[in-house]
Amino acid sequence: MDSSQSQPQQQSTNIGSSTGSGSIGAESLSSEGSPPLWRFVTRIEKQGAVGGTWKYRCNFCNENRTSSYSRVRAHLLQIKGQGIACCKKVSRADKLEMQKLDDEFENKKLDSGPREVPLPSESLSHLDSDAMFKKRKSEKSPITRCFGIETRDQLDQEIAMMFYTGGLPFNLARNPHYMRSYTFAATHNIAGYKPPGYNKLRTTLLVQEKANVENLMIPLKSTWREKGVTIVIDGWSDPTRKPLINFMATSGNGPIFLKVVNCFGEIKDKYFIANLMKEVIQEVGHQNVVQVITDNAANCKGAGS
Numbered sequence: 001m002d003s004s005q006s007q008p009q010q011q012s013t014n015i016g017s018s019t020g021s022g023s024i025g026a027e028s029l030s031s032e033g034s035p036p037l038w039r040f041v042t043r044i045e046k047q048g049a050v051g052g053t054w055k056y057r058c059n060f061c062n063e064n065r066t067s068s069y070s071r072v073r074a075h076l077l078q079i080k081g082q083g084i085a086c087c088k089k090v091s092r093a094d095k096l097e098m099q100k101l102d103d104e105f106e107n108k109k110l111d112s113g114p115r116e117v118p119l120p121s122e123s124l125s126h127l128d129s130d131a132m133f134k135k136r137k138s139e140k141s142p143i144t145r146c147f148g149i150e151t152r153d154q155l156d157q158e159i160a161m162m163f164y165t166g167g168l169p170f171n172l173a174r175n176p177h178y179m180r181s182y183t184f185a186a187t188h189n190i191a192g193y194k195p196p197g198y199n200k201l202r203t204t205l206l207v208q209e210k211a212n213v214e215n216l217m218i219p220l221k222s223t224w225r226e227k228g229v230t231i232v233i234d235g236w237s238d239p240t241r242k243p244l245i246n247f248m249a250t251s252g253n254g255p256i257f258l259k260v261v262n263c264f265g266e267i268k269d270k271y272f273i274a275n276l277m278k279e280v281i282q283e284v285g286h287q288n289v290v291q292v293i294t295d296n297a298a299n300c301k302g303a304g305s
Contacts, residue, residue: 035069036101037076051240053264060089066265073102083262110198120157220253227252228290231280233273235263235295243268247280258283270302277303 040059047053047066055066058075065075067084074082076090076098090098159182163170172178185193196205232248232255247258258280266272273294281289294300 035073036105037073037098038069040076040098041072047265048241055265058087058089060094061087077102106198217256220251220256223253224249224251224285224288229284229288230290231277231284231292233277233292233294233300235268235297245273245276247276249284268299270299270305273299273303 041056042059043054043056044064045055047055052068053066055064056072057064060076065084071082071084073079075084075087077095078086078090080086162168163172229249229251232250234246234248235243236246237243243263245261245263247260249256249258261276277292292304294304
């Protein structure tokens with residue numbers, strides 16, 4: 001019994017150890033079904049009663065950090081622009097292995113989705129054939145067939161089911177792009193079209209939209225050198241009580257949202273605020289900045305002195 005129990009532990013310590021730097025103990029392995037990249041860090045302490053934020057140590061670079069799994073993933077897979085530094089100690093072989101585990105986990109989540117619930121129009125299948133025949137015969141009038149009312153009702157039910165099963169807010173139905181997408185599909189004959197999937201939405205289309213937004217901001221930014229720009233800083237807390245700081249740039253042509261910084265686990269003293277100000281000023285261009293506006297908190301006043 002002792003030898004059979006110790007063997008799985010010895011195997012688990014070799015996960016991600018192609019270079020030897022990412023090997024870990026069995027006690028830090030994530031349970032089955034949980035995100036796989038947790039096994040490449042050592043979780044030290046849970047932060048907060050709710051949520052998935054942990055203080056942890058990277059098994060590659062041995063640096064202590066505090067974040068949720070999404071930033072652990074960005075750190076290990078060296079994904080830039082996610083609010084966390086990329087791990088410089090991860091080798092190419094380690095990265096490929098972790099990427100493979102991450103892809104398998106995402107595919108498994110998609111394959112193990114919720115059981116499909118029949119639509120209201122399909123829930124009549126339990127009725128006997130005579131009752132269904134009588135019901136359909138009475139409902140299918142010439143007007144119904146002409147305008148495709150049954151087909152429209154089924155499409156409405158499919159859309160409604162998407163909202164219910166995906167936990168989407170009903171406010172999404174007021175989004176003009178929601179209406180335009182279905183109107184466009186209804187007025188154009190696109191044979192064999194399938195809506196974009198999970199990966200395309202978070203990669204290709206997201207990059208395209210980011211580039212589109214940056215192009216739209218070029219006319220606004222072009223006036224900064226001539227008219228100057230004001231940096232506006234505002235701190236707030238999101239619904240999960242995470243302390244955030246918004247940075248905006250405003251000029252005569254209108255305001256632009258620059259970025260938001262998650263300050264969880266940071267000491268928000270005047271030095272921390274001053275460093276954030278310097279970074280934003282460098283991004284905007286120090287020659288364009290006329291003034292910086294903050295609230296009257298003591299740390300903000302000290303940052304400007």
